[in-house]
Amino acid sequence: xxxxxxxxxxxxxxxxxxxxxxxxxxxxKSSKYNFQLEARGHYGIFxxxxxxxxxxxxxxxxxxxxxxxxxxxxxxxxxxYRYPIIGITTYYSPLGGTKExxxxxxxxxxxxxxxxxxxxxxxxxxxxxxxxWLTNKFDPIENYKHFAIGSHLNATxxxxxxxxxxxxxxxxxxxxxxLTHFSNGSMKTPNYGLNLLTVSSxxxxxxxPPNPYLNKKLQPELYLFEFDDKKxxxxxxxxSTGVKDMTQEVGQxxxxxxxxxxxxxxxxxxxxxxxxxxxxFDGSDKAVLEKKLIPYDNDWQLLKPGANFAxxxxxxxxxxxxxxxxxxxxxxxxxxQMYQKLAVKQHFTNNLFGTVTLTAHYGKADFIGFGLxxxxxxxYY
Numbered sequence: 001x002x003x004x005x006x007x008x009x010x011x012x013x014x015x016x017x018x019x020x021x022x023x024x025x026x027x028x029k030s031s032k033y034n035f036q037l038e039a040r041g042h043y044g045i046f047x048x049x050x051x052x053x054x055x056x057x058x059x060x061x062x063x064x065x066x067x068x069x070x071x072x073x074x075x076x077x078x079x080x081y082r083y084p085i086i087g088i089t090t091y092y093s094p095l096g097g098t099k100e101x102x103x104x105x106x107x108x109x110x111x112x113x114x115x116x117x118x119x120x121x122x123x124x125x126x127x128x129x130x131x132x133w134l135t136n137k138f139d140p141i142e143n144y145k146h147f148a149i150g151s152h153l154n155a156t157x158x159x160x161x162x163x164x165x166x167x168x169x170x171x172x173x174x175x176x177x178x179l180t181h182f183s184n185g186s187m188k189t190p191n192y193g194l195n196l197l198t199v200s201s202x203x204x205x206x207x208x209p210p211n212p213y214l215n216k217k218l219q220p221e222l223y224l225f226e227f228d229d230k231k232x233x234x235x236x237x238x239x240s241t242g243v244k245d246m247t248q249e250v251g252q253x254x255x256x257x258x259x260x261x262x263x264x265x266x267x268x269x270x271x272x273x274x275x276x277x278x279x280x281f282d283g284s285d286k287a288v289l290e291k292k293l294i295p296y297d298n299d300w301q302l303l304k305p306g307a308n309f310a311x312x313x314x315x316x317x318x319x320x321x322x323x324x325x326x327x328x329x330x331x332x333x334x335x336x337q338m339y340q341k342l343a344v345k346q347h348f349t350n351n352l353f354g355t356v357t358l359t360a361h362y363g364k365a366d367f368i369g370f371g372l373x374x375x376x377x378x379x380y381y
Contacts, residue, residue, distance in 0.1 A: 042063065047196065060093060070085050071084055111315070120165070127159055132156040169209060170205055187245050237373060240258050241255060241370065250287040259278070278323075319344075351377075354370075
């Protein structure tokens with residue numbers, strides 16, 4: 001009898017242990033993405049960057065809801081960047097109730113980088129890029145006072161610095177301040193854009209208990225797109241094209257073509273640095289020269305070669321490329337010789353990638369280009 005009781009007790013213990021293991025595996029499997037819901041309220045003002053915009057001086061609220069994932073080191077880049085948060089935001093603001101501007105609805109993916117190592121009290125930088133819909137736009141007859149934007153559909157860029165305080169395992173309090181920008185990249189004029197300066201506060205809640213943080217920085221194995229600490233030089237050639245609207249000035253839209261060559265040296269698992277060369281043909285330059293009565297001999301004089309310094313931030317298959325340079329020649333340089341480029345690159349293979357590029361002159365958006373590129377790697381050690 002005692003022997004039978006011992007067998008039954010051992011069997012019961014084994015079943016309990018087995019159930020705990022299965023339960024832990026189920027929890028771990030269901031929570032491996034560390035999903036969070038986050039809600040924030042904003043209060044802000046317009047940042048007046050043009051004289052014509054000074055009449056729009058409203059104070060207004062804004063609201064956002066985020067579905068996001070708190071990384072925990074499942075991939076090595078997550079640990080290298082101190083476990084950033086990635087997700088998608090839905091955003092709304094009445095923009096002060098100004099009838100000329102109307103309201104804005106936006107949806108954009110984002111990445112939120114911790115700037116320090118304290119997981120309970122973190123300082124973060126949030127960067128987002130997506131699409132926005134403005135209910136009102138410029139119309140020469142019905143809405144001629146709306147000088148800011150000439151299209152309903154626009155791009156949106158957000159940059160916020162924030163403080164995150166973890167209140168419990170699943171709750172986090174956030175306070176932040178930053179800039180939200182709406183613009184169509186000159187695909188439809190006018191295109192002064194809207195800049196919103198806001199402060200915000202809110203809470204984030206884990207849908208399930210989060211996973212513990214992992215550290216894969218010291219693991220010996222390497223994955224695709226990762227740096228192997230050998231001396232590599234990569235050469236990238238990309239071609240992109242965009243549309244530039246000048247219907248308000250000359251009544252036409254023009255194509256812009258850009259050929260870019262970047263030679264990069266990978267200096268760490270997170271970044272590359274290098275030099276770049278651009279060759280740009282902007283079809284609107286011909287119309288500008290004709291309007292200014294400036295003669296030119298042929299279309300070759302409209303080509304604008306440029307040289308730049310390049311920095312690339314690596315996030316697995318996705319990367320951000322920043323270029324700062326100067327045009328070396330060109331018949332029409334009224335926008336200025338200095339230019340800046342911000343590109344989001346998505347690698348389809350280790351060599352082939354797609355790119356979306358915003359080109360600006362002295363911080364003013366000029367055009368958005370969409371293209372493809374190819375990378376060749378040369379190992380010299």
